[in-house]
Amino acid sequence: MSLLLILEQGLNGLQFGVMLFLMAAGLTLVFGIMNLVNLAHGSLYMVGAYLAATVFAWTGSWALAVALALVGTLVAGVVVELIALRTLYERDHLDQVLATFGLILFFNELVAILWGRAALYTSVPAALAGYVELLPRLRYPTYRAAVILVGLAVALLLYVVVARTRLGMLIRAGASNRTMVAALGVNIRLLSTLVFGGGAALAGLAGLMAGPIYAVQPGMGEQILIQVFVVIVIGGIGSIRGALVGAILVGMVDTLGRAFLRPVLSTLIAPTAADAAGPALASILIYVLMAAVLFFRPQGLFPARG
Amino acid sequence: MRRTTRALVAGLFAMLVASQAASAETVKIGFITSLSGPAGVIGKHMQDSVELALEHLGRKVGGLDVEMIYGDDQRKPDVGKQLADEMLKKHKVHFVSGIIWSNVMLAVAPVVTREKVFMIGTNAGPHELAGDQCSEYFFTTSWQNDQTPEAMGKYMTDQNLTDVYVLAPNYAAGKDMIQGFKRYFKGKVVNEVYTKLGQQDYSAEITQIRAANPKAVFVFYPGDMGIQFVKQFAQAGLRDQFPLYSVYTVDEVTLPAVKEAALGNFETRYWSPDLSNEANRRYVSDFRKKFGYTPSFYGAQSYDGIMLIDAAVRAVKGDLANKAGMIAAMRRADYKSTRGPYTYNVNHFPIENFYLLKTVRAADGEFSLQIQKTVFENHRDAYYQKCPMKW
Numbered sequence: 028m029s030l031l032l033i034l035e036q037g038l039n040g041l042q043f044g045v046m047l048f049l050m051a052a053g054l055t056l057v058f059g060i061m062n063l064v065n066l067a068h069g070s071l072y073m074v075g076a077y078l079a080a081t082v083f084a085w086t087g088s089w090a091l092a093v094a095l096a097l098v099g100t101l102v103a104g105v106v107v108e109l110i111a112l113r114t115l116y117e118r119d120h121l122d123q124v125l126a127t128f129g130l131i132l133f134f135n136e137l138v139a140i141l142w143g144r145a146a147l148y149t150s151v152p153a154a155l156a157g158y159v160e161l162l163p164r165l166r167y168p169t170y171r172a173a174v175i176l177v178g179l180a181v182a183l184l185l186y187v188v189v190a191r192t193r194l195g196m197l198i199r200a201g202a203s204n205r206t207m208v209a210a211l212g213v214n215i216r217l218l219s220t221l222v223f224g225g226g227a228a229l230a231g232l233a234g235l236m237a238g239p240i241y242a243v244q245p246g247m248g249e250q251i252l253i254q255v256f257v258v259i260v261i262g263g264i265g266s267i268r269g270a271l272v273g274a275i276l277v278g279m280v281d282t283l284g285r286a287f288l289r290p291v292l293s294t295l296i297a298p299t300a301a302d303a304a305g306p307a308l309a310s311i312l313i314y315v316l317m318a319a320v321l322f323f324r325p326q327g328l329f330p331a332r333g
Numbered sequence: 334m335r336r337t338t339r340a341l342v343a344g345l346f347a348m349l350v351a352s353q354a355a356s357a358e359t360v361k362i363g364f365i366t367s368l369s370g371p372a373g374v375i376g377k378h379m380q381d382s383v384e385l386a387l388e389h390l391g392r393k394v395g396g397l398d399v400e401m402i403y404g405d406d407q408r409k410p411d412v413g414k415q416l417a418d419e420m421l422k423k424h425k426v427h428f429v430s431g432i433i434w435s436n437v438m439l440a441v442a443p444v445v446t447r448e449k450v451f452m453i454g455t456n457a458g459p460h461e462l463a464g465d466q467c468s469e470y471f472f473t474t475s476w477q478n479d480q481t482p483e484a485m486g487k488y489m490t491d492q493n494l495t496d497v498y499v500l501a502p503n504y505a506a507g508k509d510m511i512q513g514f515k516r517y518f519k520g521k522v523v524n525e526v527y528t529k530l531g532q533q534d535y536s537a538e539i540t541q542i543r544a545a546n547p548k549a550v551f552v553f554y555p556g557d558m559g560i561q562f563v564k565q566f567a568q569a570g571l572r573d574q575f576p577l578y579s580v581y582t583v584d585e586v587t588l589p590a591v592k593e594a595a596l597g598n599f600e601t602r603y604w605s606p607d608l609s610n611e612a613n614r615r616y617v618s619d620f621r622k623k624f625g626y627t628p629s630f631y632g633a634q635s636y637d638g639i640m641l642i643d644a645a646v647r648a649v650k651g652d653l654a655n656k657a658g659m660i661a662a663m664r665r666a667d668y669k670s671t672r673g674p675y676t677y678n679v680n681h682f683p684i685e686n687f688y689l690l691k692t693v694r695a696a697d698g699e700f701s702l703q704i705q706k707t708v709f710e711n712h713r714d715a716y717y718q719k720c721p722m723k724w
Contacts, residue, residue: 039536144374146590242560246370286537310529
């Protein structure tokens, strides 16, 4: 187990983490500000992946695919918010779960009708194919390195927007006390729509970046959404900072667990027992982490003040 | 008013009786597969093939009318079991067929065969059902899980390959596949890795492969897992470094989504669209014409499943109560299979050929799998001696 290997696995964990962060950021804001549990966030991720894959296949231009996918998911998010979710803010969380679960079924079927059930073909854009030499003897796929950079840049941008701008101030205020912000004359409905659209675009960004690595197919959003919920619970609901820390923690724990848990276990217990326990334990490691966080800090690591 | 009511009720009764009389003349087939979620595309291949088989039979099975009841197991064993219960109790089906996943099959097959209803598997072949849990009422038109990787193990041994890194998802079939591979592979296995069923990201595993520096890599990643693994393997630049050998990973379902990432990949299989026999040519060309895409082995097995049921019902002249007669008929495998003629082993698993396939790019730029050679002729599974059935 060389140092370079651990470093490379760390990068893999970071890459998975920033992907989770892009999803978690939008979801946690929506939950924090609008008090809405949105299970259909994964559907917006799927829409982003499909739009990017389709535009890239038609035009061959990755830039155009990225732009259209971002705008497309933003519009989709706003439309969903205006039509379906707006009426749900005052309702019970269980009603919201039911309604947004319905949206998942709707989007999966819609995608299956429009594009078919078979997975779409996508590939890495030519400029990002191949690998970069980060250190001597440490080669890393260029595309995954780019995902890390984009993810971290978005995290920085979100931090600046939320912590340093007037819009961010309103978002933070909305997360603390929605009624009070409305009473002060802020159009909280417009703010909600904006935040929801922004969150949708972030999910779309995660989706379009996931396309070339994962299978673009109906139901792809739910596979990642489960992990995103774990991230939010760990990070604390409504907190961007919590989402970032939680996402990178989950990405690291999951990746390092899959890579190193079995070899480490086999030095402690009999190798045959480690062979059986290793993979099983690695796949539940993030849930164990979530349970531990819930036990010691039920409000998550960085709860939004409220 | 009262009289009309009475007349209506009487009429209703008559219709009920009539419809029941009619239903006695109908073969009811419950078909369980995954129709939603990421595996939904496999279910579509199977369902389309069943519909094509019914069309080829003029929508009669064994000369009787047929009623199909499709069920979506969502890749979950508990859902599969519920569907089977419903099909048995509510629909009173004569046959249950389909099933992609071994863990679902292990939950469903005992429920069905216990009721003395036929379970005609058209994909999953867990070793338990080939061995001590074999049943008179269970038949499969596919294979026992171990058989296909056994063929790959044999081929790789013949190529004098050693230092192989193997990966599979951590569930019933994954374990069977690796066990089958190791039964015939005589070289050294560097590492044996099991990943979560349905995992999306394989970067951690791929980094470990590169660090281990094997001579070759062998995987079993069906459906969407295959798309993800093969893409990420190629993107990490490993395809040029380590040749990839696989089973049920690159096929007609996943190839359109991975294309050049799978180029040069080797698979073993009992069937391929380019397998030359009359039934297969008809199946493949009519399937392409009707549905506009290339069928897969999942589909061929499901097509064969309906044809096997048709042969059974035909042999007993439509007497669905004659189960002994249908068992005897199915044991003869007396129908035109898409794989060509085959026979049944004592455990009702096929004795069949296995071929080596390679992913190639045709002159028109289309990607396809082509048969290279026959690895096994009339290959039996490794568990039939544990099956107590004698015939």
